[in-house]
Amino acid sequence: MLMNALLTLAVACPHTDSSAPVGQEESGDVPAEEPATELESWRFELDLGPRGDAADGPRDVLPFLVEYDAPSACAFVVNGSERIAVPNSPRGWERWNLDFPHYDSTIELRRELGEGEHVEWRGTWTKVRGAGEPAVVPVRAVADPVGRFASANGLSIAPQAVAGRWRVGFESGGDLPAVALLEAGAGTEVFGTILTDTGDYRFLAGDLSSRGLRLSCFDGAHAFLFEARVEIDPVAGDRLVDGVFRSGDWWSEGWTAVRDDAVELPDPFGRLGLRPTAHLEFLALPDASGAWHPLWTPGRPAVIEVFGSWCPNCHDAARLLEELDDRHGDVLDVVGVAFELTGEWERDARQVERFRERHDLGYRLLVGGTANKADTARALGLTDEILSYPTTFFVDANGTITAIYSGFSGPATGAAHLKLREAVEREVASIVAPDTSRGPRLDDMLADTAWRMHGVRSSLRGTARGRSFGRSGGVLVSRSSPSPAPPAVDAVSLLRVAGRTVEYRVQAEMFGQHLAARSVYSAGRLVEGGDLRVRWTQEGSAGGPTELIAEQCEPALELDDATLRAEGAWAAGHFGLRALQPQLVALLSDRDTWVRANAAAASAALGDRRAHDRVELAPDGLAALDAALRTAATDPSHLVRREAARALAAWGLGPDLLASWQASPSPFDRELARLYAAELAVR
Numbered sequence: 001m002l003m004n005a006l007l008t009l010a011v012a013c014p015h016t017d018s019s020a021p022v023g024q025e026e027s028g029d030v031p032a033e034e035p036a037t038e039l040e041s042w043r044f045e046l047d048l049g050p051r052g053d054a055a056d057g058p059r060d061v062l063p064f065l066v067e068y069d070a071p072s073a074c075a076f077v078v079n080g081s082e083r084i085a086v087p088n089s090p091r092g093w094e095r096w097n098l099d100f101p102h103y104d105s106t107i108e109l110r111r112e113l114g115e116g117e118h119v120e121w122r123g124t125w126t127k128v129r130g131a132g133e134p135a136v137v138p139v140r141a142v143a144d145p146v147g148r149f150a151s152a153n154g155l156s157i158a159p160q161a162v163a164g165r166w167r168v169g170f171e172s173g174g175d176l177p178a179v180a181l182l183e184a185g186a187g188t189e190v191f192g193t194i195l196t197d198t199g200d201y202r203f204l205a206g207d208l209s210s211r212g213l214r215l216s217c218f219d220g221a222h223a224f225l226f227e228a229r230v231e232i233d234p235v236a237g238d239r240l241v242d243g244v245f246r247s248g249d250w251w252s253e254g255w256t257a258v259r260d261d262a263v264e265l266p267d268p269f270g271r272l273g274l275r276p277t278a279h280l281e282f283l284a285l286p287d288a289s290g291a292w293h294p295l296w297t298p299g300r301p302a303v304i305e306v307f308g309s310w311c312p313n314c315h316d317a318a319r320l321l322e323e324l325d326d327r328h329g330d331v332l333d334v335v336g337v338a339f340e341l342t343g344e345w346e347r348d349a350r351q352v353e354r355f356r357e358r359h360d361l362g363y364r365l366l367v368g369g370t371a372n373k374a375d376t377a378r379a380l381g382l383t384d385e386i387l388s389y390p391t392t393f394f395v396d397a398n399g400t401i402t403a404i405y406s407g408f409s410g411p412a413t414g415a416a417h418l419k420l421r422e423a424v425e426r427e428v429a430s431i432v433a434p435d436t437s438r439g440p441r442l443d444d445m446l447a448d449t450a451w452r453m454h455g456v457r458s459s460l461r462g463t464a465r466g467r468s469f470g471r472s473g474g475v476l477v478s479r480s481s482p483s484p485a486p487p488a489v490d491a492v493s494l495l496r497v498a499g500r501t502v503e504y505r506v507q508a509e510m511f512g513q514h515l516a517a518r519s520v521y522s523a524g525r526l527v528e529g530g531d532l533r534v535r536w537t538q539e540g541s542a543g544g545p546t547e548l549i550a551e552q553c554e555p556a557l558e559l560d561d562a563t564l565r566a567e568g569a570w571a572a573g574h575f576g577l578r579a580l581q582p583q584l585v586a587l588l589s590d591r592d593t594w595v596r597a598n599a600a601a602a603s604a605a606l607g608d609r610r611a612h613d614r615v616e617l618a619p620d621g622l623a624a625l626d627a628a629l630r631t632a633a634t635d636p637s638h639l640v641r642r643e644a645a646r647a648l649a650a651w652g653l654g655p656d657l658l659a660s661w662q663a664s665p666s667p668f669d670r671e672l673a674r675l676y677a678a679e680l681a682v683r
Helices: 311-327 345-359 373-380 415-432 443-458 545-556 562-574 578-587 593-613 619-632 639-652 654-662 667-682
Strands: 003-009 040-050 059-069 073-081 082-086 095-100 105-111 120-127 134-144 164-170 178-184 189-196 204-209 214-217 224-232 237-249 251-259 284-286 293-295 302-307 333-340 364-370 391-397 401-406 468-472 474-479 489-499 500-506
Touching: 059 214, 059 224, 082 095, 095 293, 095 302, 105 134, 164 237, 189 214, 214 224, 224 251, 284 364, 302 311, 302 474, 311 345, 311 415, 333 373, 345 364, 364 373, 373 593, 391 415, 391 443, 401 415, 545 562, 545 578, 562 578, 562 593, 578 593, 578 619, 593 619, 593 639, 619 639, 639 667, 654 667
Parallel strands: 003 214, 302 333, 333 364
Antiparallel strands: 003 224, 040 059, 040 134, 059 073, 073 082, 095 105, 105 120, 120 134, 164 178, 164 251, 178 189, 189 204, 204 214, 224 237, 237 251, 284 293, 302 391, 391 401, 468 474, 489 500
């Protein structure tokens, strides 16, 4: 028998992009303590505006419950079993505000009707969503509501009929499914959550009536509304069809679902792969006070989380990270890197500090940039993309990223949250106390080092491009591939590996050719002064590395391998190949962060040589360099920006930028001013 009903869900989660929702990246709050006094009951309703294109059509309303303790002026937003405390919410005769400062969000109400127990308040919910104008949504509050949603009669489907696991598809969601977990409560109540590959929708609460299944959630950060018909058919299968999803009053899309008890999300450890040019050791970022810190400290295992203070899922994750810091802080560094909404330093730093204060965090929080997934990936240069806030990197004491976890399943997901916690504990145990039951084998050390040196060109990653990697028997391998054989050998190198000096022959492909067997070079890049100036000690007869680089550098700049493009850029600067400056200009916009940084550093080196050798670029070439370096000075990666600032000074370009950097409150800009001035002083 086929039965129909209307389904309406409302959920809350964060956004970083005004053009599309990022609702699968949210988090919430721990249940608040019960106050001692009797609480007032209120229903707040967000007016999301008319549905569809018709301005005079039916309006979507997102309700949520609020309990209020008048003596303590504390409100509690209620989402099923979750109760979010909103302290410092005094209610006067005419005004009543509920502030969510950790989300830069507030509800402001004014009394609209007269006295009485059913007095109504009206106002707005205002939320900062980016650098532009904040979102403003009308809201009203009614005392002593009967239920979360307005009552409806003629119940045709029991809540138990929708309980279970559903495969959910969004119009904008691509091929990956989401998973709805629904359960029946008392009477007509229904509770649940929705999991996605980037996070969960947290605690949903509502009911089932003749108007359908209706669920809602509000946490101060975001608000969502879903509607669909429910088709219960034991033969054809249960479905949720004709769905409409509303995110605040700024987003709408369709969605559907089918009952599927076996549906699972992709492995969150398998969603991202390391770039072959990933370099943790060069990354440093400021904290909210402007003090600079390295992202990773050599010799210390670390858990590094990319997050945003605006992201409710990140608030959920903070509690788990604080637990890790409490238990393992003597041998493990926990670091959060915040990517915030506005790009305005003072505001973003304030929000990061509020995040710390809200959870009383003891681990280090740094500020990485603006909350845009593509820019976040470019800022760090560790992966091709960032799919979710939060994203967590597990790093061993040698600086090897052993695992990457994309997304977060919060407490509302039940078993999925427990599974996540167990997985995190396993990864932490593996980097804090690695397996030392057997001594390191020579081929293990060589294979590990060759992967770190040569990335996708080595046998370790030849068939697993873009896959995530972990350790297997001491060797860094793809999670789905067998242990690799040691790499091929063509040159002699001296490396310090695992605390030992090992002489061995290792594959040394450089710019598409193999070095002569008699050539000797130092495979370790020696960093001077913490910047990208590297020294490559070389020995050999004619036809050795120096001549080979001079001959092959130009084609290397156009190779598909980012490692070789970066080495080519470095070599152009190191060996003073001034004719390649136009190619370096093109590489300043390369998709690989390490390539862009090396191109900027090489441009600085050539600028220094220009000053010494009095060699000038043609006017059009200098103009192109000036434009490219100015763009690079605004790159998402501070590593690129700092080298661009040095290059501008080395070529005598961008003096107007110095004054603006010096006047900026941002430590990023002040660091650029320092580097620019230092380069001028050297010249």
